[in-house]
Amino acid sequence: MEERSKDNLCESSFGVTNDDEATANPVKERCWDQRESLQGEPQCAICGRYGEYICDETDDDICSLECKRTLLGRLANSQKPVSLPPPVRLPITDECFYVRDGDDKSQSRSLTSNQIESLRRKIEIQVKGGDVPPPVLSFSSCNLPQKLLQNLEAAGYDIPTPVQMQAIPAALTGKNLLVSADTGSGKTASFLVPVVSHCTNFRFEHPSNKKKPLAMVLAPTREICVQVEEQAKLLGRGLPFKTALVVGGDAMAGQIYRIRQGVELIIGTPGRLIDLLIKHDVGLDEVAVLVLDEVDCMLQRGFRDQVMQIFQALFQPQVLMYSATIPPEVEKMASSMAKDLVLVSAGKPNRPNESVKQVVIWVESKQKKQKLFDILMSKQHFMPPVVVFVGSRLGADLLSEAITVTTGIRALSIHGEKPMKERRETMRLFLVGEVSVIVATGVLGRGVDLLGVRQVIVFDMPNSIKEYVHQIGRASRLGEEGTAIVFVNEENKNLFQELVGALRLSGAAVPRELANSRYTMGPYSASKGQKKRKHGS
Ligand SMILES: Nc1ncnc2c1ncn2[C@@H]1O[C@H](COP(=O)(O)OP(=O)(O)OP(=O)(O)O)[C@@H](O)[C@H]1O
Numbered sequence: 273m274e275e276r277s278k279d280n281l282c283e284s285s286f287g288v289t290n291d292d293e294a295t296a297n298p299v300k301e302r303c304w305d306q307r308e309s310l311q312g313e314p315q316c317a318i319c320g321r322y323g324e325y326i327c328d329e330t331d332d333d334i335c336s337l338e339c340k341r342t343l344l345g346r347l348a349n350s351q352k353p354v355s356l357p358p359p360v361r362l363p364i365t366d367e368c369f370y371v372r373d374g375d376d377k378s379q380s381r382s383l384t385s386n387q388i389e390s391l392r393r394k395i396e397i398q399v400k401g402g403d404v405p406p407p408v409l410s411f412s413s414c415n416l417p418q419k420l421l422q423n424l425e426a427a428g429y430d431i432p433t434p435v436q437m438q439a440i441p442a443a444l445t446g447k448n449l450l451v452s453a454d455t456g457s458g459k460t461a462s463f464l465v466p467v468v469s470h471c472t473n474f475r476f477e478h479p480s481n482k483k484k485p486l487a488m489v490l491a492p493t494r495e496i497c498v499q500v501e502e503q504a505k506l507l508g509r510g511l512p513f514k515t516a517l518v519v520g521g522d523a524m525a526g527q528i529y530r531i532r533q534g535v536e537l538i539i540g541t542p543g544r545l546i547d548l549l550i551k552h553d554v555g556l557d558e559v560a561v562l563v564l565d566e567v568d569c570m571l572q573r574g575f576r577d578q579v580m581q582i583f584q585a586l587f588q589p590q591v592l593m594y595s596a597t598i599p600p601e602v603e604k605m606a607s608s609m610a611k612d613l614v615l616v617s618a619g620k621p622n623r624p625n626e627s628v629k630q631v632v633i634w635v636e637s638k639q640k641k642q643k644l645f646d647i648l649m650s651k652q653h654f655m656p657p658v659v660v661f662v663g664s665r666l667g668a669d670l671l672s673e674a675i676t677v678t679t680g681i682r683a684l685s686i687h688g689e690k691p692m693k694e695r696r697e698t699m700r701l702f703l704v705g706e707v708s709v710i711v712a713t714g715v716l717g718r719g720v721d722l723l724g725v726r727q728v729i730v731f732d733m734p735n736s737i738k739e740y741v742h743q744i745g746r747a748s749r750l751g752e753e754g755t756a757i758v759f760v761n762e763e764n765k766n767l768f769q770e771l772v773g774a775l776r777l778s779g780a781a782v783p784r785e786l787a788n789s790r791y792t793m794g795p796y797s798a799s800k801g802q803k804k805r806k807h808g809s
Pocket residue numbers: 428429430431432433436453454455456457458459460461595596718719720721723745746749750
């Protein structure tokens with residue numbers, strides 16, 4: 273059987289071994305056997321009815337065998353067969369070539385180490401570690417499968433972003449990487465491109481019916497996993513590259529069924545993945561690449577043990593680790609986990625994204641709601657779509673309701689207690705513009721690409737400046753300008769010192785109450801010049 277269903281009923285009809293879920297439900301043969309899709313449900317790529325199955329050859333949602341045949345027929349007619357280049361294993365020092373503007377591949381040349389350094393300086397890349405290939409200025413310099421290059425082009429990725437210029441060639445040589453780069457700088461593709469490339473080459477080199485997973489991406493939230501899977505599908509279109517999403521809230525039976533059918537990449541949150549691995553026998557011996565997205569979060573208490581459990585179940589994979597914030601203790605842990613680790617830093621990680629204007633306002637807790645309503649009702653200040661970050665799940669629910677009631681602006685909440693289906697639907701409504709404001713806890717604070725969002729409001733300061741950096745980073749993608757309005761008051765005093773340091777580094781104004789607070793002291797509290805003036809006055 274080639275399709276699988278997305279709900280429990282039909283998972284069972286595809287041979288899922290979970291008895292509780294086993295219910296006879298034959299695969300729909302004809303399109304008209306299928307019902308219409310409800311709001312938020314997947315739609316058939318051909319007829320728009322309920323997309324109950326996923327086509328195993330294209331990963332598109334489809335409603336029936338009939339539509340699957342139509343889909344494959346259309347594809348066969350519309351696409352010339354894509355011939356993949358034979359998988360090439362280049363020598364380590366020469367994996368990627370530097371292509372100057374106007375050069376074509378045949379004119380590619382190796383660079384001297386001075387030229388490499390100067391190029392890295394230009395694109396604000398720092399590298400620590402031996403034998404790291406030079407940055408590339410085009411995807412086509414990386415010996416990627418032709419279809420992957422086409423997919424990158426179709427996605428509008430004309431040139432790599434700086435982090436991609438360095439991390440992709442380095443990852444392609446098999447190096448273990450710890451990569452830090454600004455929020456919104458394209459880190460996701462910088463690990464997915466090498467992953468797709470590896471999987472594709474492996475399948476061509478080792479054709480086999482037993483398709484065990486070849487790579488794994490672990491991320492801390494379901495939302496990030498969903499987005500990583502979406503991007504992976506985009507880049508892997510038309511290639512022997514299938515994905516399985518393993519997150520809580522979706523039926524496990526469907527997840528294990530899909531893995532058993534044969535996938536190249538598993539994307540998941542650590543807890544659900546361990547749950548699945550304990551209950552089901554999944555062959556992990558071919559997983560050669562492990563990605564830890566938001567690595568600082570993944571190696572923190574809470575996730576660390578689970579991540580290490582998964583890591584130890586693998587057979588010395590290449591480890592690729594990424595975040596916009598990597599503190600020294602995470603660097604240490606990463607070095608002890610992966611040998612000969614290469615450190616890549618792009619732009620100015622570990623501090624607020626320069627493209628986001630931070631407007632910090634001192635607001636007493638009791639006045640925060642009114643202040644928020646004032647901003648949302650001000651033509652001058654409200655720039656929808658807006659994400660409001662709060663500190664608790666209940667707070668998210670209550671505040672979103674209060675916004676809708678008081679301002680008339682449609683607001684919804686997202687947090688970890690909401691069912692996955694509702695979270696997906698809320699995101700959809702937000703991204704298509706039907707909802708202007710999302711009130712979220714930290715689940716949306718990291719890693720989620722909120723296209724179109726140029727304003728975030730930090731209603732409750734998070735527990736650390738690291739999370740603050742990630743949250744305000746949602747207001748800018750790829751250097752586009754955004755604004756973060758940030759409420760602070762005495763309750764956030766434990767962050768004052770670091771916050772003032774971060775604001776001054778970014779050239780943002782520091783509210784008088786914050787600057788004058790007795791908690792705002794220490795090495796970051798003022799620049800040298802400012803200190804001098806203070807002493808001199
Ligand atoms: N080479 C490229 N050309 C054009 N757009 C790109 C390119 N690489 C990535 N993008 C787009 O840039 C946006 C930001 O990328 P991405 O979400 O990977 O950033 P990130 O560094 O992971 O951010 P964060 O740390 O906030 O998770 C996405 O919309 C992505 O599709």
